[in-house]
Amino acid sequence: MQKDRRIYFVVLALTTTMFGCQNYTPKPHGYPKIEFPERQYKSFDDGCSFRFDVPSYSIVERDTHETAEACWYNIKFPSFGATVYLTYKPLTSVAQLDSLSEEAFKLAGEHRKKADAIDEKEIYIKRTESKGIIFELYGPSATPFNFYLSDDKKHYVRGSFYFDNHTNTDSVAPVYAFLKEDIMNLINSLEWAD
Secondary structure, three states: OHHHHHHHHHHHHHHHHHHHOOOOOOOOOOOOOOOOOOOOEEEEOOOOOEEEEEEOOOEEEEOOOOOOOOOOEEEEEHHHOEEEEEEEEEOOOHHHHHHHHHHHHHHHHHHHHOOOEEEEEEEEEHHHOEEEEEEEEEOOOOOOEEEEEEOOOOEEEEEEEEEOOOOOHHHHHHHHHHHHHHHHHHHHHOEEOO
16 A cells, blocks of 8 residues: 555656646637739729729629619629728719718718727829828728728719628738738729719
8 A cells, every 4th residue: 555655656746747847838729821812903994983993803793782872882802701892972062072071081980989090091193183081990990991082073982991701800910901902002093984
């Protein structure tokens, strides 16, 4: 009996020495590797008063929501589960432009509750004499990127980028950075048809 107790303590001491000196650090959950496609753009012109370039890996669909107007589009990125919602309004007055711009600020501001910060950046496209604002939202906001652009005379377009499902901001950061370049290309390539 005495011998069994000694063997038990020796085994216990060796086990404690062998395993007790190692620190176990749990591994964080990993994210799958994302394969980004090669950037290639094609012109999109559906007979509305504007045209722009979209990536070849996107699908442009007319917005079919019951409140959608004729030249509203959804630019879908199926392999990334993301969409840019694009709305177009023909301008008839300066007051209308002011109202639409105010609405863009209001819509971006509604995400202030969840966003950690919102950066507003003025943009000017000399080629088309168009100007507008980019709203970049940081933190757990539903939309990380909104914009509007207008020539101040006849045309106004607003875009908002969303991931199709609720996401963790950190996990989609590489996808957002990749698609942000495509959205900026859309903005810079936008041309008014008349």
